[in-house]
Amino acid sequence: MKKKTLVLIVIALFSAFNHVQATDIEARTGIMGGDVWGLHAGAYINFPQSALFSIQTGVLLHTANRSAIGNSNTWDIDFNIPVYASFHIPLKEKANLRLNGGAYFGTGSEVQVGATAEVGVEMKRVFVGVNCFQNCINEQEFLFGISVGYKFKL
Template sequence: MKNGVIVLILFVFIISPIHAKDIELEPRIGVSTSPYNGWGLNLSGMASFGVSSLFYIQGGFLLNTVKPDSYSNVLDLDIPVYASFRIPVKNTKIRLNAGPYVKFNNYTAIGISAEGGVEYKRFYAGLSYFQNCTQHHEILFNLSVGYKFKVR
């Protein structure tokens, strides 16, 4: 199953830019917390490929300093792929994202993730949730802010 998810993620990153109407890059920074492992910082980069004015395929990476266990000395690398819905409300857009992710640390795992946030002009603020499906005690929440750059 892990190989299937990895192939799906690679497929999305290869095919999506070819058919995209808009391409956006979005660096982010924020704080992370896990109910079992305390607080940390996160740094992420997202790439969005517009399918329509309301729907995007969004993927990227997230590095965070929250340790999944007390024996780990490396940063977590999470790679989510979202189905992203962007709902316009006056000058802002409400973003609702959901999809799978792959985690790389001392081990490889897969899980589900969801994100909700607000985009104002080119600024973004949001909250995300990651649930590891292979190690059910691993839950991660991220609060992050970012700035969007349009590529195309």
């Protein structure tokens, strides 16, 4: 029974990805901070819905966490998983202004759930932007980041 369920899930995933057009993966790196500054890296996957709108999600690993306060030897790695509604506003033939907004789930000193926003410029396959993550529960941590990314077409 479990094997049949697993086979059906795999078939459903493959057929879902076959119907998605122009999906891409965007590798990211940059700096992020709030109470403490650190590095971040991750990858996002983009699911276009039209030429001007897409759904984007991914994983962003970062070292900007509260456990590093007062302990310079700590390199704890936390992660954020955002889900964005992404709007692409054409500026030139190969350049877009990208406005993203949505929610995220993350780890830190405690579980985080909150709002996230991002604005940036996309030129051909390169993205440069700023983002923020506002934890809406627990300690209400705010993180601000500057990112550089590169898109790989699938």
